[in-house]
Amino acid sequence: MPAVTLNGVQVEASQGTTILDLARQHGVWIPTLCYHPELSLNGSCRLCVVEVRGSRTLVGACHTPVAPNMVITTDSPAVLKSRRLTVELLLASHSGNCWSCDKANLCELRHIAVELDVGPLPITLRKPFRTLEALGAHVVRDPTKCVLCRRCVRACREIKGAGLLAIAYRGFSCKVIIGQDDADGDAACESCDVCVGVCPVGALSKRADRFVPKTGQPLVVAG
Amino acid sequence: MTEQRLVLQNCGRVDPANIDSWLAAGGFAALDRARAEHTPEEVIAWLKASGLRGRGGAGFPTGLKWELTSKSAGPERYVICNADEGEVGTFKDRYILERDPFTLIEAIAIACYAIGARRAFIYLRDEYRDLLPHLRNAIVAAHSSYPLGCEIQIREAAGAYVCGEESGLMESIEGRRGEPRFRPPFPPSSGLWAKPTVIQNVETLMNVPAIIRNGPEWFAGIGTAQSKGTKVFSVSGDVAQSCVCEVPMGTPLREVVEGIAGAHDIKMVQVGGASGRVVPSARLDTPLAYEGVLGAGAITVYGEGRDTIEIGLRTLEFFAEECCGKCSPCRQGCEALVGILERLAQSRARASDLSLLRDIADNMMLASLCGLGQAAPNFVVDTLQAFGDEYLARVLA
Ligand SMILES: Cc1cc2nc3c(=O)[nH]c(=O)nc-3n(C[C@H](O)[C@H](O)[C@H](O)COP(=O)(O)O)c2cc1C
Numbered sequence: 001m002p003a004v005t006l007n008g009v010q011v012e013a014s015q016g017t018t019i020l021d022l023a024r025q026h027g028v029w030i031p032t033l034c035y036h037p038e039l040s041l042n043g044s045c046r047l048c049v050v051e052v053r054g055s056r057t058l059v060g061a062c063h064t065p066v067a068p069n070m071v072i073t074t075d076s077p078a079v080l081k082s083r084r085l086t087v088e089l090l091l092a093s094h095s096g097n098c099w100s101c102d103k104a105n106l107c108e109l110r111h112i113a114v115e116l117d118v119g120p121l122p123i124t125l126r127k128p129f130r131t132l133e134a135l136g137a138h139v140v141r142d143p144t145k146c147v148l149c150r151r152c153v154r155a156c157r158e159i160k161g162a163g164l165l166a167i168a169y170r171g172f173s174c175k176v177i178i179g180q181d182d183a184d185g186d187a188a189c190e191s192c193d194v195c196v197g198v199c200p201v202g203a204l205s206k207r208a209d210r211f212v213p214k215t216g217q218p219l220v221v222a223g
Numbered sequence: 224m225t226e227q228r229l230v231l232q233n234c235g236r237v238d239p240a241n242i243d244s245w246l247a248a249g250g251f252a253a254l255d256r257a258r259a260e261h262t263p264e265e266v267i268a269w270l271k272a273s274g275l276r277g278r279g280g281a282g283f284p285t286g287l288k289w290e291l292t293s294k295s296a297g298p299e300r301y302v303i304c305n306a307d308e309g310e311v312g313t314f315k316d317r318y319i320l321e322r323d324p325f326t327l328i329e330a331i332a333i334a335c336y337a338i339g340a341r342r343a344f345i346y347l348r349d350e351y352r353d354l355l356p357h358l359r360n361a362i363v364a365a366h367s368s369y370p371l372g373c374e375i376q377i378r379e380a381a382g383a384y385v386c387g388e389e390s391g392l393m394e395s396i397e398g399r400r401g402e403p404r405f406r407p408p409f410p411p412s413s414g415l416w417a418k419p420t421v422i423q424n425v426e427t428l429m430n431v432p433a434i435i436r437n438g439p440e441w442f443a444g445i446g447t448a449q450s451k452g453t454k455v456f457s458v459s460g461d462v463a464q465s466c467v468c469e470v471p472m473g474t475p476l477r478e479v480v481e482g483i484a485g486a487h488d489i490k491m492v493q494v495g496g497a498s499g500r501v502v503p504s505a506r507l508d509t510p511l512a513y514e515g516v517l518g519a520g521a522i523t524v525y526g527e528g529r530d531t532i533e534i535g536l537r538t539l540e541f542f543a544e545e546c547c548g549k550c551s552p553c554r555q556g557c558e559a560l561v562g563i564l565e566r567l568a569q570s571r572a573r574a575s576d577l578s579l580l581r582d583i584a585d586n587m588m589l590a591s592l593c594g595l596g597q598a599a600p601n602f603v604v605d606t607l608q609a610f611g612d613e614y615l616a617r618v619l620a
């Protein structure tokens with residue numbers, strides 16, 4: 001049972017627990033985008049970064065196991081500044097038509113942005129033009145909304161067992177593709193919906209769900 | 224001037240296509256000695272005592288890496304020689320591979336003996352494909368003239384800078400997209416195919432036979448307090464003579480760029496390639512050592528009259544091109560930095576662009592998943608400090 005310090009408080013952690021698990025056990029909020037409890041770890045979105053004393057860089061909470069005597073800070077100014085800037089960078093190339101987006105108030109990226117007090121964007125980035133694509137008969141994909149968290153890629157492989165989705169190209173041109181990124185690449189896709197369920201934003205949706213009014217609380221956007 | 228050839232001692236003196244000439248120069252003496260006189264634990268203890276640290280950029284103590292790997296559980300372990308040499312301006316590993324492949328093979332065999340590995344890989348940079356037959360012949364010749372105790376295979380890279388990063392390299396050998404992994408776990412406990420793995424730069428390994436032959440005290444007697452031995456550099460840019468040279472650790476940068484490479488009227492020197500640190504001419508006496516500046520061995524000289532912004536833009540364009548795209552701070556950050564530098568280059572940047580430049584750079588250094596994103600802003604950060612007025616001059620009034 002390693003004893004660690006979480007935001008100034010001594011807590012007990014069981015062997016192998018990640019910083020994220022520990023924080024959640026203690027009611028501490030850490031934003032995550034690529035993390036999904038049903039999927040393998042990925043560590044790519046970098047929104048769950050925290051400060052660990054002695055570490056040169058910030059540390060990803062979702063994939064870093066706690067170690068004895070670790071001193072963890074989840075809400076220091078440096079941590080909050082980093083998360084905010086990363087969200088701003090993601091939003092800067094995001095399609096940005098939230099007011100007509102199918103995901104509406106269920107969008108995890110918007111929730112995180114509100115939580116982190118992200119206001120008008122200071123950054124201008126190229127917004128890549130990409131057309132809508134079909135995944136089988138029932139799923140529609142909008143790559144301009146994709147934040148490259150890869151949950152869909154992992155879900156297709158790890159839950160559906162199909163492994164049809166993949167990451168292609170590199171850098172800012174990265175894209176989730178199906179098949180060889182060609183018109184009939186989705187021939188083997190059964191439109192099982194597993195990927196739609198895990199998408200944190202509106203990049204994947206079911207055709208049938210379009211035009212259906214959203215219920216629940218409207219999301220108040222700060223800034 | 225002050226050249227001291229330890230890593231490069233056989234380069235030019237043996238025939239790299241003929242193992243007999245290398246054997247006559249004392250080839251396999253170190254492997255012989257390691258096996259006959261030392262247990263694997265003793266070899267590791269010698270390396271630790273020598274103070275040898277990695278030459279591929281990160282400077283991790285080599286003996287400690289081997290010790291951690293040898294103590295990790297499981298029967299299967301691997302040794303990888305990182306010959307991806309992707310850093311802009313480095314051509315010293317190529318120099319070694321061309322001129323002295325046998326000593327490298329001997330070093331790999333010693334590493335396998337020390338950590339108990341039976342298989343080793345040389346991960347060869349795609350652009351060095353022309354060296355393949357040469358290296359294959361060298362491995363065959365070594366195998367047929369001496370029991371190496373391990374099987375050495377060459378793995379061809381596919382041309383991505385990020386595949387020189389150790390975990391991306393392992394993904395690539397395993398046949399997946401070359402993207403870095405999160406750490407921990409580190410390679411000594413879980414590396415190639417999740418087995419304990421030692422991965423070393425070509426030059427790091429080249430030091431090992433010399434340490435076994437001459438003893439750790441001899442090696443520890445060269446260099447500075449925290450940087451033992453010598454360092455091989457590839458020097459290029461605004462110099463009279465581009466060259467590969469080897470000097471003791473701690474040698475002032477000035478001796479290499481002015482003394483050996485014959486540069487003059489220097490504006491700044493980039494030590495460590497595109498991801499390296501920038502040394503302005505006023506600080507040319509900085510020692511080349513882990514406690515000074517070092518990097519992977521590229522020294523790029525920029526003469527007076529070179530435009531800082533233009534170099535910065537080209538540097539960031541390189542990283543934007545080579546960024547794998549896995550993590551958000553680097554993928555989005557490289558693109559954003561290129562945008563700001565383009566505006567600066569065209570003298571149409573806003574005042575807010577400079578603080579944004581700094582914020583994005585800080586975030587990449589702090590939050591990126593791998594060393595590429597963490598080091599990509601180095602040039603911009605260093606020159607903002609040393610040549611800040613050049614940036615300010617390009618901002619719209
Ligand atoms: C983006 C990136 C590229 C790298 N490229 C190389 C390379 O081409 N050759 C190399 O030896 N190390 C490279 N490294 C360093 C390796 O990750 C690793 O630290 C090194 O191979 C370990 O060997 P050493 O301890 O002998 O230096 C790179 C690191 C990063 C982050």
Ligand code: SF4
Pocket residue numbers: 385402403545546547548549550551553554591592593594595596597
């Ligand atoms: S820092 Fe850049 S190169 Fe490294 S994992 Fe992230 S996106 Fe890829």
